[in-house]
Amino acid sequence: MTLTAILLFSFQGGDLVLSAERLHIGDGRVMENAVVEIAGGRIARVSTGSPPSEAIHVEGAHLTPGFVDTYSFMGIGPETVEEAREVTASHRVADTASLGDPAFARAAIQGVTAAYLSPDSMNVIGGLGAVVKTAGGRVPDLFAPQNSGARVVERDAALKITLSADASSGNSTGHRRSLRGRRPTTRMGTTWVLRNAFHKAAAWAATPSVNSVFTLQDREMAILVDALEGRIPVRVQARRTHDVQTALRLQEEFGWPRMIVEEGTESYLCSSMLAGAGVPVAAGPVFDDISRSIAAGPSLAELKAMANPPAVCCEDQGEGHEHGEAFIPVDSFAFELLLLTVPRYESASGFLRGRRSEARKASPALARLLEEAGVVHTFGAGEGHQSQDGEASLVQQIRTAVRHGLEPTVAIRMATHDAARLIGQGDNFGLVRAGYDADLVLWSGPPMSASSKPLLVLIDGKPVTDIQTVKR
Numbered sequence: 139m140t141l142t143a144i145l146l147f148s149f150q151g152g153d154l155v156l157s158a159e160r161l162h163i164g165d166g167r168v169m170e171n172a173v174v175e176i177a178g179g180r181i182a183r184v185s186t187g188s189p190p191s192e193a194i195h196v197e198g199a200h201l202t203p204g205f206v207d208t209y210s211f212m213g214i215g216p217e218t219v220e221e222a223r224e225v226t227a228s229h230r231v232a233d234t235a236s237l238g239d240p241a242f243a244r245a246a247i248q249g250v251t252a253a254y255l256s257p258d259s260m261n262v263i264g265g266l267g268a269v270v271k272t273a274g275g276r277v278p279d280l281f282a283p284q285n286s287g288a289r290v291v292e293r294d295a296a297l298k299i300t301l302s303a304d305a306s307s308g309n310s311t312g313h314r315r316s317l318r319g320r321r322p323t324t325r326m327g328t329t330w331v332l333r334n335a336f337h338k339a340a341a342w343a344a345t346p347s348v349n350s351v352f353t354l355q356d357r358e359m360a361i362l363v364d365a366l367e368g369r370i371p372v373r374v375q376a377r378r379t380h381d382v383q384t385a386l387r388l389q390e391e392f393g394w395p396r397m398i399v400e401e402g403t404e405s406y407l408c409s410s411m412l413a414g415a416g417v418p419v420a421a422g423p424v425f426d427d428i429s430r431s432i433a434a435g436p437s438l439a440e441l442k443a444m445a446n447p448p449a450v451c452c453e454d455q456g457e458g459h460e461h462g463e464a465f466i467p468v469d470s471f472a473f474e475l476l477l478l479t480v481p482r483y484e485s486a487s488g489f490l491r492g493r494r495s496e497a498r499k500a501s502p503a504l505a506r507l508l509e510e511a512g513v514v515h516t517f518g519a520g521e522g523h524q525s526q527d528g529e530a531s532l533v534q535q536i537r538t539a540v541r542h543g544l545e546p547t548v549a550i551r552m553a554t555h556d557a558a559r560l561i562g563q564g565d566n567f568g569l570v571r572a573g574y575d576a577d578l579v580l581w582s583g584p585p586m587s588a589s590s591k592p593l594l595v596l597i598d599g600k601p602v603t604d605i606q607t608v609k610r
Contacts, residue, residue: 153175153176153177153178153182153599154175154176154194154576154596154599155173155174155175155176155189155190155192155193155194156173156174156176156193156194156195156201156578156580157171157172157173157174157189157190157193157194157195158172158174158195158196158199158200158201158580159171159197159198159199159200160172160200160201160584161174161184161200161201161202161570162200162201162202162203162547162550162554162570162585163184163203163569163570163571164202164203164550164551164554164555164568164569164570164571165551165555165569166547166548166550166551168547169184169186170186171186171187171188171189172184172185172186172201172570173185173186173187173189173190173193174201174570174578176576176578176596176599177599178599179575179576179598179599179600180573180574180575180576180598180599181570181571181572181573181574181575181576181578182572183572184570184571184572194580194594196580196582196593198582198583199580199581199582199583199593200580200581200583200584200585200590201570201578201579201580201581202249202550202554202570202578202579202581202585203251203554203555203558203567203568203569203570203574203577203578203579204249204250204251204252204554204567204577204578204579204595204596204597205249205250205251205517205532205533205536205553205554205557205579206250206251206252206253206254206516206553206554206557206558206561206563206567206568207245207250207252207253207254207517207518207519207523207532207557208253208254208420208516208517208518208557208560208561209254209256209400209401209420209421209422209516209517209518209519209520210245210253210254210255210256210518210519210520210523211255211256211258211520211521211524212235212239212241212242212245212253212255212272212523212524213235213236213237213238213239213241213242213255214231214234214235214236214255214256214257214258215236220261221260221261223261224261224262224263224305224322224331225261225262225263225331225335225358226261226263226264226265227263227265227266227297227335227358227361227362228265228266228354228357228358228361229257229264229265229266230265230266230268230293230294231255231256231257231265231266231267231268232255232266232268232270232290232293235255235268235270237270237289237290241523241524242270242272242273242523243272243273243602244523244531245272245519245523245531245532246272246273246595246597246602247592247595247602248523248531248532248533248592249533249579249581249585249592249595250272250519250523250531250532250533251271251272251273251567251577251579251595251596251597251602252269252270252271252272252291252558252561252563252567252577253269253270253272254267254268254269254295254296254420254518254560254561255267255268255269255270256298256373256375256400257298259298259300259302259304259305259375260300260304260305261300261305262299262300262305262322262328262331262332262335263297263298263299263300263331263332263335263362264298264299264300265297265298266293266294266295266296266297266298266361266370267295267296267297267298267373268290268291268292268293268294268295269290269291269292269295269561269562269563270289270290270291271289271291271577271597271598272597272602273289273597273600273602274289274597274598274600274602291563291566292561292562292563294370295370295371295561295562296370296371296372296373296398296561296562297361297362297364297365297370297371297372297373298373298375298400299332299372299373299374299375300328300374300375301325301328301329301332301374301375301376301381301384301385302375302376302377302378302381302401302496303325303496304375305322305328306322306323306324306325306327306328325381329384329388332388333388333391335362336362336365336366336392338359338362339359339362339363339366340363340366340392342356342359342363343359343363343366365394366392366393366394367395368394368395368396370396371396371397371398371562372389372394372396372397372398373397373398373399373400373420374388374397374398374399374400375399375400375401376399376400376401376402376405377401377402377403377404377422377496377497378403378404378496378499379404379405379407379408382399382402382404382405382408382411382412383408383411385397385399385417386411386412386415386417389415389417397417398417398418398419398420398560399412399417399418399419399420400419400420400422400518401420401421401422401518401520402419402420402421402422402504402508403422403496403497403499403500403504404499404500405419405421405504405508405513406501406503406504406507406508406511407499409507409508409511409513410511412508412511412513413511413512413513417513418513418514418515418516418560419508419513419514419515419516420516420518420560421504421505421508421515421516421517421518422518422520423518423519423520423522423530423535424500424501424502424504424535424538424539501542502538502539502541502542503539503542503543503544504539505517505539505542505544505549505552506539506542506543506544509544509548509552514556514560515552515556516552516553516556516557516560517532517535517536517539517552517553517557518532518535519531519532519535522534522535532553536549536550536552536553536586537549537586537588540586546584546585546586549586550585550586554568554569555568555569556568575597575598575599576596576597576598576599577596577597577598578594578595578596579592579594579595579596580592580593580594580595581593
């Protein structure tokens with residue numbers, strides 16, 4: 139059966155049978171000469187043997203579960219971040235993410251079938267992340283909590299906390315002419331805001347309410363209490379070693395039963411502590427300095443240099459005057475207005491701004507080092523799918539880890555079953571097993587080979603092949 143016939147057959151509601159010389163189940167095991175039967179958007183049966191006549195079979199192809207991006211900003215831009223307050227626990231990414239963002243289509247055709255959308259990192263407590271499929275879904279059931287045909291799988295998947303410099307970056311102490319007059323302005327202030335919020339939540343939970351009206355403040359407190367009592371995971375963005383250690387101390391202080399470290403750029407330097415605490419890492423992308431600089435644009439120091447040029451010596455101008463300064467002072471308010479006129483800086487999210495200064499010790503061997511230490515680790519592309527060249531995509535992040543010592547079968551396990559479990563979907567997708575969503579990728583060869591590419595991507599049993607969507 140040709141791929142064109144597959145598309146027509148599938149869209150008409152027909153069931154599919156896939157055959158692959160090697161099937162990567164998702165838990166580290168590999169099956170030879172596997173046959174996978176799909177019915178109603180789910181995997182109906184997995185067996186071995188000769189492919190039946192109706193099976194889709196490509197010589198030398200490998201079949202895997204769809205990859206899961208556990209740290210993504212697809213569909214999320216700076217305009218979706220509410221920075222009026224530093225604690226916005228009740229804000230939902232699912233309410234603001236643009237599911238029509240071409241980044242989803244780019245991710246889907248590269249074999250990424252699901253993603254955890256993380257709130258941006260500009261607030262200390264940034265809100266609730268969501269789990270989505272990268273394609274598919276029907277409008278009537280778009281926000282169904284658990285539905286194989288729904289695009290948004292879970293709206294309130296985890297609570298985002300930021301300990302990295304992003305939450306205090308650019309803040310000021312409230313000068314009347316400042317455009318960003320709010321706290322915190324330091325890491326110490328960030329931790330204080332966080333502690334204050336959770337102590338208030340604990341006190342709120344211990345005090346019976348005398349008000350029959352459930353206010354927005356009550357909603358904020360209720361979400362924080364859910365995190366304290368383990369009904370919702372806490373995802374702490376921490377890049378540097380001391381931020382990871384602070385997260386572990388806060389977990390011990392507040393007793394968060396379910397904590398995940400986001401990005402964890404330097405987590406390999408304190409991997410024994412993470413392993414001892416049983417805390418997993420949803421790693422961010424590993425960029426090199428050049429691509430990171432291109433992504434983030436000019437640094438703040440570079441912009442200041444543009445706005446406030448160095449002193450000019452009169453003698454340099456051939457005037458013959460007494461040596462002195464020709465310093466041009468720039469008003470701070472005018473400088474902040476200047477920042478708004480620089481598109482590359484204005485459009486940079488907290489994620490990109492923070493990585494400029496906190497990714498200096500990033501290691502492409504992060505996944506291997508954490509695996510060797512016994513730390514559960516998954517992959518995230520961050521804003522990597524925003525670029526059309528795909529150089530920072532999730533698949534490239536995984537292949538980079540393999541090039542730096544991670545076993546290919548382990549990498550596939552991390553990107554599928556481990557990733558699905560981390561975002562609370564381990565019983566729905568991430569494995570090629572009967573009853574699971576038919577989120578599958580048929581590769582032209584070994585998935586971790588640079589020459590391999592997806593031949594067919596299925597999400598809920600439906601093919602994702604609309605290349606024109608990506609080009610638009």
